[in-house]
Amino acid sequence: MSKRRHFFPRTIYGQMVALVSLCMFITLGVTSLLLYAFRPLVPPPLPPGPFTNILAVETGIQALQAAPPEVRATMADKMSGAEVTFVIGKDAACQHVPTDHMATFIRNMLVYRGNLGPYPIHAQSCAPQVGDGLLASLFLPHDNISVIVFDRHPHHFGHMMRWTMPLTISLLFLVTITLALTFWSIWHISRPLRNIAIQADAFGYDSTPEPLPQQGPTEVRRLTHAFNRMQARIAASTEERTRMLIAIGHDLRTPLTRLFIRLELGGEEASPAAMKHDLTLMKKMLNGALHFLREQTDAESAQEIDLASQLEALCHEFSVVGHNIAYKGPVYQTCVCQPTALERALSNLIENGLKYGKEVEITLGSDGQYAVIDICDNGPGIPAHLLEKARLPFSRLDPARSLDGGLGLGLSIADAIITRNRGQLTLGAAQPHGLCARVKLPLAAKQPKKALAEKG
Secondary structure: OOOOOOOOOOOHHHHHHHHHHHHHHHHHHHHHHHHHHHHHHOOOOOOOOOOHHHHHHHHHHHHHHHOOHHHHHHHHHHHOOOOEEEEEOOOOOOOEEOOOHHHHHHHHHHHHHOOOOOOOOEEEEEOOOOOOOEEEEEEEOOOOEEEEEEOOOOOOHHHHHHHHHHHHHHHHHHHHHHHHHHHHHHHHHHHHHHHHHHHHHHHOOOOOOOOOOOOOOHHHHHHHHHHHHHHHHHHHHHHHHHHHHHHHHHHHHHHHHHHHHHHHHOHHHHOHHHHHHHHHHHHHHHHHHHHHHHHHOOOOOOEEEEHHHHHHHHHHHHHOOOOEEEEEEEOOOEEEEOHHHHHHHHHHHHHHHHHHOOEEEEEEEEOOOEEEEEEEEOOOOOOHHHHHHHOOOOOOOOHHHHHHOOOOOHHHHHHHHHHHOOOEEEEEEOOOOOEEEEEEEEEOOOOOOOOOOEEO
16 A cells, blocks of 8 residues: 655644745735735825825816806815815915915926916915914915815825735735644644643553554654653563562462471471572572563663674684584674673573574674574474563463573563664574574674675
């Protein structure tokens, strides 16, 4: 089944960039649509420059000049507003003051434009009245028209709307969309983090919690995955401790019962040699459990080692005491691990193979990122359905082995050490018979270009 394509970015950085870009595109699109929709309702723009009232005065005077004399007064009254007042047949109420440059400027502009005819225009300044800021009084003797221009800022809503609507609508829409998408992205990111916090708090009361679903951006998914793995490791460690206590209690009960029986029966059954055997067996069990616990908290530092040399040295040590063991692989291969702990793990696997088989063959290879070690024996092997159980601590496939003080910790200690070194231990069947333990360990970053020939 092919993986589903994700067009939306998976990382927090990518999602934030996509959200901001989406806000900008949506804002531009909506603004363009509003401009197109409202364009018929907006009047044409005013000419540039500070001449809005001059244009209004000129247009009003032209309309009055073109109107019949009997309707001019009515038209003047209707055209008058808060900025310009038109009066017909009489001089407008104005307390004249010495003419300033603004009144003269308005007169000169009207004359310069030349749209009111070749008739004289008188201009003078007026004193301000209460509540009004009078600017200038204009009088056209030929048409008997008076105009009062007030010193007020011209507020033409239609024109202001035309020029400010794109910026205002864009800003409001951008703020709205940005806030909405920002709150959504914060919720989308914080929800998995909040679930992790809740799960972490509940983990102190529930030792076997369900794993959290991996949701949200890539960084949060990685955090959730790491948290789930941490929970699983802690739960497995707690289970191992519980199983250890149960196993120790169960195994110690047998020699303790024998000791009580020997003391009750007396005679040869209570001889020092027999009692010493039981006490030695109990000591061996306790030492094995303590050794397993120490392996769980070993703080040895990792370093780069020559794995091929270490395997050859182990083969030599077992060979000199009469065991049939052989090594096959390169003469030089490096990996990063805890040397002493790894040697104990490999020794446990080799001893386990020699204990149940007569021959052990060790093969070293690599798959690009990991060194691969195969430790295979020719013993009876382990049934496939019991392979996973054999790796569990305090698990014995043969209950009779408890009589010799074995706690079933050999494979468990090796598995714990290899896992601590970021490796993996798997068990499988060897051909034609026997058990094959495969160990994968991370290789060093750069393998030296020397001595890569295999040694058979």
